[in-house]
Amino acid sequence: MYGSGILRGLGVTLKHFVNTYLDDIRWGFRRHIPDEAFPIRQGLDTRGVFTVEYPDEKLAMWERFRFIPFLVIENHDHPERPGHDWCTSCGICAKVCPPQCIWIVRGNDPETGRPVPEPQAFYIDIDICMNCGLCAEFCPFDAIKMDHDYELASYDRTSAHIFDKQRLSKEFRYWQSIAPTRAEEEAEARGGWEHKDVLKQKAKEAKAKEN
């Protein structure tokens, strides 16, 4: 019968329409559903409304989510090296970065002139950063990580969008809080929660003691 196909299609639309209300009834006509219900609405069992009302509701990002990078520094209450950079200015991230938006000034010891591990300056032009995550993937010191903070809008891009070292640095515990599983995996690979160099130093001392 002509028109039966349309009716069949309308049946699908009707089902969606009804499901939207069933969803409302299920969660008590609340504008924003309760936290426990959220994984259901935003998961494979979703039936009716699917929208997340940003910015009233915000989806938490998956652990691996990557926005622009940040630099890991030691916690400010770290007993030995509070606020110390994890970055050793090895330059790998600047070399691997596809749009070349990382700029590093390697630190030099004013007396000896020899390079020191902490970078003197570190810039990322976040307008150019393509959020690829290669810097974080190839940093041998776990010193640069991808952030979850995506709200970067500002009124003036020319002055506000080149992040310097201070703006980029975040405490190690921040990384642990946004990506607990990965932080743990990385610590396991390093052989401890400390920075790679610190661990190496400790191992050396322990060995010296033994002998």
Add this chain to the structure above:
Amino acid sequence: MTEQVPTVETASATDSALSLLEEKFKNAVRRDDREGYDGLIVDPAKLVEVAAAVRDELGYDYLASAQAVDYLGAGDHLEMVYNLYRTTGGPGLALRAQTPRDTATLPSLVSVWPGADFQEREAWDLMGIRFEGHPNLQRILMWEGFHGHPLRKDWKEAYYEQDQKPFDSRWPDGNVWRSEEHNAYGKNVVYPEGFTLDGYEPVAEDAFYDEANLGVDIRPSDLDTDRIVVSLGPQHPSTHGVFRMIVTLNGETIERLQPVMGYLHRNHDKIGERNTFLQNMPFTDRLDYFCSLSNNFGYAVAVEKLMALGKRWEPPTYRAEVIRVLMAELTRILNHLVAIGFMLNDMGAYFTPLMYAIVERELILDFFEAVTGSRMMCNYFRFGGVAMDLPAQMHSTANLLNERVREFDTMQYLRELINERLPRAIDQTDDLLTTNEILTNRSIGVGVLTREQAIAHSAAGPVLRASGVPYDVRRADPYSIYPDLEFDVAVRDHGDIYDRYLVRVDEMRESVRILKQVLRLLGETEGQPFFSGRGGIYSPRVPAGEAYGRVENPKGELGFFVVSDGGQNPWRYHVRAPSFINLTALETMCKGHKVADVVTILGSIDIVLGELDR
């Protein structure tokens, strides 16, 4: 002494082609014996004849890709490479023709393979090779006021800093600057000689106005009609981005049509040559931004072909291939769902089918984001595997910014997605649309591309298969673990919009079938390595040579043509974009239809501008 029996090697495609062509054309054809290269070098004077023989006598009826390479400093010639295949399947043949850089002229092969049309225009535009006998040798991605041919090795872009990345200015003395400050906008505009902006009219349109013979009443039937030239786009909701079609209408009927593109052109190829091999990976995400993971796949296949020429090369591990196929097939489903949604948008079913598709797509993207870190710009494949294994849990934590948390078991999520959610979604699409009379009325018999036309115009993907050609790169020229998987190639016979829609629905069903097998393989390979090499190598060695890697992307054959000179960066990097080449046949499909159908026909090809304009 025992007599040695000579070992009989099964002749490669190049060998058998060579023996036949040598007989016929003598010295005009010779083998390309550079290290890492394969194929035949043809004397330009005989190119058309050789091409016709290759097509008719050897059966290479399908021109997959044609691109030019500038060998500045390595022979100082330009080289046009044609990658040819048989639609019955099997390995390909590469034909080459060389021409000096200063004269740069080759005969056009449009008469042999009409699919060469846009590709030769691209080679003229970007590389400056003049094709004699080409019916419409205009610039295609740039405009007439553009100076020079940007893919030539000695051409430098406005923000030029250094030939190859990494740039020396970034480390160890990286005193930051903004590119705009160094290169103020406006100072770099150079026009070609004799070009002025006063009274500038785009060439493409001129031709249309001249031919259209405006204002004269014509009488094709008993109805008085006028000819008019209409510019559909570039800002138009039906063009899926910034894309334009100039059409000559007779009344409401299409008489001529020409796509105008390049509004989103950024010279992806040139960027690719500046980049290192690995740095290109995230750039491929931005080609067809719906299908970043399968773009990654294509690029990885191409570069891995080159790397396989080297000694110390470990092919990707089995688990890596399983994960790759998982990603590629999920991408296919999400692309087809959305493509159907957009096509219905174009037909006037405003947003309902699309929104239903978007929900399912979002659920797949959630999985992508949890695994790769990004919904659309996944940057997940590496040469030799993938960047990370699947996580055990899809896990998110609350922080100051985001508080809505979700947690799923990854395998559980996948099982439900593949076994329940997606099949249901496909059935729903089927229920909603397949028998809908409005859809069938608008699409059956509209935009027909015959089998012969489809092959000749190098159409690919669902467009080709809807015209009755069962050509799917996954089967015809297999890669990865597809030979181990059971699935059928979706094919339909009428070549109209409706069949393209049906092919997409069939293909989604086949993808689900593949995914079910992949689920089993994922379980079996649990815990195995997902990467074959050593980690931490950001500049892998790629031996000198040339490779054309192709994969079956949801939109059609995606090819990456990569030439390496043994250095850190590709010497030439070219993308065969299905959206671009599928448009070669657009005029053929549209002629004689109404103007409203053009929009639907374009929707049924499924283009995406990120890839089209590159």
